[in-house]
Amino acid sequence: MIRLGINIDHVATLRQARGTKYPSVVEAALRAEQAGADSITLHLREDRRHMQDEDIFAIRPLLQTKMNLELAATDEMIAIASRVKPQDVCIVPERREERTTEGGLNIKETYDHLYRATQTLGEQGCRVSLFIAPDLKDIDLAKKMGAPVVEIHTGSYADAEDEGTKQKEFKRVQDAAEHALSLGLVVNAGHGLHYHNVNLIAGIPGIEELNIGHAIVAHALFVGWDNAVREMKLLLRTYAK
Ligand SMILES: CC(=O)[C@@H](O)[C@H](O)COP(=O)(O)O
Ligand SMILES: NCC(=O)COP(=O)(O)O
Secondary structure: OEEEEEHHHHHHHHHHHOOOOOOOOHHHHHHHHHOOOOOEEEEEHHHHHHHHHHHHHHHHHHHOOEEEEEEEHHHHHHHHHHHHOOOEEEEEEOOOOOOOOOOOOOOOOOOEEEEEEEEHHOOOOOEEEEEEEOOHHHHHHHHHHOEEEEEOHHHHHHHHHHHHHHHHHHHHHHHHHHHHHOOEEEEEEOOOOOOOOHHHHHHOOOOOEEEHHHHHHHHHHHHHHHHHHHHHHHHHHOOOO
């Protein structure tokens, strides 16, 4: 059964907008688990625009499911992950000026650096995932690097502005997932997924987990957090093959 990772970054975005203590990211994480989340994803960005270090340390011991900590492969972030010891770590690309994560890791250009980060985090007992574009060559490099998991960036699929582009981008994700599974990799996917586009991705056989956040936080404004999580969980159950 495909698993649902709830990314709570943008609960923190609302909090950071005013520097208040509310909404509580701890409450968001625990209630998401109660509502059916199989994992809690948090992206500790270098610029701390949403999640803060103290959020990561506070949430880690309280989770009943697992923590998937997203981070850039920097010495600072690897040191934090080595202290927090999340069950899963997803290495993601980061550029300060970006509005959101644009594209996957440039594995070819940064192979040696990513290899060292993957090894270090693996030695800490974390299951390492690489956030990559739906590109077969990048998947081959991820396998060569020894990362047990890849998370396929679904942003181009989610951003498609016409049906033809959407179907083309979906096939890229589908082909990439099939190739990664054929190499024995665990395959996750995420970025930009919402209640009206998750169906095709959830229907790809073999995908282990979808990480979804922004759309769930947005929907929660109208239906409540618990219901927003439950509705997404039901969609995954409905469309998974
Ligand atoms: C890696 C990924 O797709 C998510 O963590 C996404 O980055 C959400 O956070 P932002 O909206 O800050 O990019
Ligand atoms: N890795 C994808 C993720 O964690 C959530 O991305 P989004 O749903 O907030 O776009």
